[in-house]
Amino acid sequence: MSLYSWVNDRIDLDSGIKFATKKQVPVFYGTVWYYLGGVSLFLFALQVVTGILLLLYYQPGATTAFESVRFIVSKVEFGWLIREVHAWSANLFILFIFLHMFTVFFAKAYRKPRELTWYSGFLLLALSLFFGFSGYLLPWNELAFFATKVGTDIAGAVPVVGDFLLRLLRAGDEVNSATLSRFYGIHVAILPAIFTVLLGIHLAFVQMQGMSVPPELENIDPSKRKTMAFFPNFALRDLFVWLIVLNVIALLAVIFPWELGHKADALAAAPAGIRPEWYFMFMFQTLKLIPAHVWFIEGELFGVLLFAVGGMIWFFVPLFDKSANEGKRSRLWKWFGIGIIVYMIILTVWGYLV
Amino acid sequence: MRLLTFFLLIGFISQIAVAEVDINRDACIQCHVEIDDDLDNPVMTNYENDIHYEKGLSCSDCHGGNPEGWDDEDAAMYDNDSFIEDMSKMDEVNMCGKCHADPTYMRQYAASVKTDQLAQYWTSQHGIKLQEGIDNVASCTSCHNVHGIFPVNDPRSTVYDLNIPETCSKCHSDADIMKDSGYPTDQFDDFKISVHGIALLENQDIGSPACNDCHGNHGASPPDVGHISDICGTCHVNNKELFQSSHLKDAFIKEGIAQCEGCHNNHAVEKTTDEYLNWENNSVCIVCHENDDKGSKAVIMADSFYEIIMNLKSGIHMADSLLNDAEQKGMEVSDYDYNLEEAHRTLIQTRTAIHSFNLESVIEVATPGMKAIEASLTGANKVLNDWIFRRKGLFVFSLIISFVALILYIKIRDMEKPD
Structure with a gap:
């Protein structure tokens, strides 16, 4: 008796394979975009594996965090590789989630009946950004320390609950050892737990509703639509893309390692060129450009409100874009999406240039 | 108009x-x-x-x-x-001393105010000459001003640290005033170009010595040859102690050489360089040992000192450049940076240890530095080898992954080939 038969007798692998083989993936000019979700999932898996390995040596605390990361990258066998893969895959993870989201947006895949998939995806993106923000502080180096100070200051500008949010994030009035412990807890326990549940729901929705096709293809008779089996055809293609991504991560980890920098010192002056991670740069640059006062509103508060309203519009786009539900493409929403992308790219580049 | x-x-x-x-x-x-x-x-x-x-x-x-x-x-x-x-200089000194030498009176203005100025003044060359009836000397007002006297820590004061050289030079650079004293008048010019003068007058570093820090203020007097190291040793403590316990202390006194000044000059103290020890490049030792041949004890000692210092310097330079190279390549080198800092410290300590004029002592001080350099070099080479290993590893990994991807690509192509 083979191992497969032994397992199959107990958990019915055959029906799973049958389901995967029966599952069809639409084949058209945009099939390539379907890989983005899979790549994001693969990168998340890498995050989990490397994150767990880092946990074996990482010691949170203002007197131990930086030293333990230095120990990982200089003394632990292949510790440097684990940290580099974790850091690079985290950045690529967010990049691919953004790409995934925009392709879903332009393919109008958020339209009925997939609104819930869109909402869960948006929340996953928000959680990923929080993952990045909380993880950035953990090495407890100078840049991370001051970037967290600036980032939590911005959270403090939120109307009504700003003060509460700031103290909640910092575990006090200032960024210190208590903040590090809190970020550590959030990064390795709270966020992974919520993220895993939400990711499960998101994937369940995809399985239940199948893969969306653009409105113009939806009107074609299903029997005339070109498809491929999810297993093995699409799964092997996914694997092929994952191997390429893995290769790119290895290349980045070795050729462009992340510098550990200097240990955070709360009493030292903030070093020049304090910047948030690239995915927050467009927001950071916007806040820098907003004058001290806009009408009667404080500049920082105005910026936070602007992003809050923008985020809400983006989140509720399935409700606003009525034409998508009718199987049409709205020019307004198309240009809105393009405008957002152009805005994000220009502001990000601007932020790095100044 | x-x-x-x-x-x-x-x-x-x-x-x-x-x-x-x-x-x-x-x-x-x-x-x-x-x-x-x-x-x-x-x-x-x-x-x-x-x-x-x-x-x-x-x-x-x-x-x-x-x-x-x-x-x-x-x-x-x-x-x-x-x-x-009409107030003579003697009247003036006594008049100031009436209050400033009275602890009971002065205590009403400050609990810890000094009252030994007058006593010190009478021990100074200025006071001694005044008592001898020579009126052409500095009295209280010569330095502190007549009216408009400021506290010494007030930058407007003539005796504020940064202003002291200028104040002293009013008389000491004036050939007419100094003509009967037998003293030269180039001290201020020399001081201005000295390492102390540049620090004090150009860099405004009030931690640097002015005239009074070496000569005393109220008890100003030129030090005798046997006590110069005591004066320099006020700041350069280790150098003083090493020199005073060396065999050269008595030799210098015997030959009438003014200790520290013999090698470093007095008012024109220049920034020392390791070339002071280089016999081939006008070592300061040659001033006294000009007739010594190559095999003499002095030459061997100077050459040995020079070699030790150069070894430390070149070792530090080499380790530093290797570590920089590794750091530029994104490698973590902070552990070896500590070794390098240790080597730097040792280099400074070795330069100080030279003042013992004892080869064994200097070697003893320099040895930890050489070990630290060795550790730095070993570490830097290990890190650079690690870097090469990573590149090779990346190449092998990429090759394997690319090969698997290729197999996968062929498999997909074969699988989807129309029958």
């Missing part, structure tokens, strides 16, 4: 200044503000900012006379027995 404007302006400025001196404080001030003479006019001598004026003292406390002699010159001065019309 211009002249009128000028006088109006002067008058205006005077009125502002007069407003700061209480002209009704006593009869002396009330009359003397009218006198157009630098010394006699309390306003023109910046008297309103004088520490004595601020503490409530006035003209009569030093010059005698009756401060209540309002509108009566004779009652105020000439008919009053305490009035001192």
Whole structure:
């Protein structure tokens, strides 16, 4: 008796394979975009594996965090590789989630009946950004320390609950050892737990509703639509893309390692060129450009409100874009999406240039 | 018109200044503000900012006379027995000392104020000459000003750290004043180009020594050859202790060589370099050992010192450049940076240890530095080898992954080939 038969007798692998083989993936000019979700999932898996390995040596605390990361990258066998893969895959993870989201947006895949998939995806993106923000502080180096100070200051500008949010994030009035412990807890326990549940729901929705096709293809008779089996055809293609991504991560980890920098010192002056991670740069640059006062509103508060309203519009786009539900493409929403992308790219580049 | 404007302006400025001196404080001030003479006019001598004026003292406390002699010159001065019309330097020194040498009196102004200035002054060359009847010497007012005397920590004071060299040079650079003293007049010029002078006068570093830090202030006197290291040793403590316990201390005294000054100069102390030890490049040792041949003890010692210092320097340079290279490549090198810092410290300690003029001692001090350099070099090479290993590893990994991807690609192509 083979191992497969032994397992199959107990958990019915055959029906799973049958389901995967029966599952069809639409084949058209945009099939390539379907890989983005899979790549994001693969990168998340890498995050989990490397994150767990880092946990074996990482010691949170203002007197131990930086030293333990230095120990990982200089003394632990292949510790440097684990940290580099974790850091690079985290950045690529967010990049691919953004790409995934925009392709879903332009393919109008958020339209009925997939609104819930869109909402869960948006929340996953928000959680990923929080993952990045909380993880950035953990090495407890100078840049991370001051970037967290600036980032939590911005959270403090939120109307009504700003003060509460700031103290909640910092575990006090200032960024210190208590903040590090809190970020550590959030990064390795709270966020992974919520993220895993939400990711499960998101994937369940995809399985239940199948893969969306653009409105113009939806009107074609299903029997005339070109498809491929999810297993093995699409799964092997996914694997092929994952191997390429893995290769790119290895290349980045070795050729462009992340510098550990200097240990955070709360009493030292903030070093020049304090910047948030690239995915927050467009927001950071916007806040820098907003004058001290806009009408009667404080500049920082105005910026936070602007992003809050923008985020809400983006989140509720399935409700606003009525034409998508009718199987049409709205020019307004198309240009809105393009405008957002152009805005994000220009502001990000601007932020790095100044 | 211009002249009128000028006088109006002067008058205006005077009125502002007069407003700061209480002209009704006593009869002396009330009359003397009218006198157009630098010394006699309390306003023109910046008297309103004088520490004595601020503490409530006035003209009569030093010059005698009756401060209540309002509108009566004779009652105020000439008919009053305490009035001192012409004050000699000896009178002046004693007059200042009357208060400044009285601890009970001075304690009312500051609990820890010094009162040994007068006693010290009489031990100084200035005081000794004055007692010998030579009037051409510095007295209290020569350095502290006549009126308008500021506390020593006030940057406006003539004896504030940054101003002392200029104050001393008023006399010591004046050939006429110094002509009978037998002293040179180039000290200030030398000091200005010295390492101390540049730090003090150009960099405004008040931690650097001024004239008084070496010569004393009230007890100013040129040190004798046997005590120069005591003076330099006030700051350069280790160098002093090593030199004083070395065999060269007695040799220098015997030969009349002024200790530290013998190699480092006095007022024109220049920044030391390791070339001081290089026999091939005019080592300072040659000044005394000019007739020594290559095999002499002095030459062997200087060569050995020079070699040790050069080994440390070149080792540090090599380790530093390797570690920099590794850091540029994104490698973590902080552990080896600590070794390098240790080597740097040792280099400084070794340069100090040279003043023991004992080869065994210098080797003992330098050895930990050489070990630290070795550790740095080993570490740097290990890190650079790691870097090469990573590149090779990446190449192998990429090759394997690419091969698997290729197999996968072929498999997909074969699988989807139309029958």
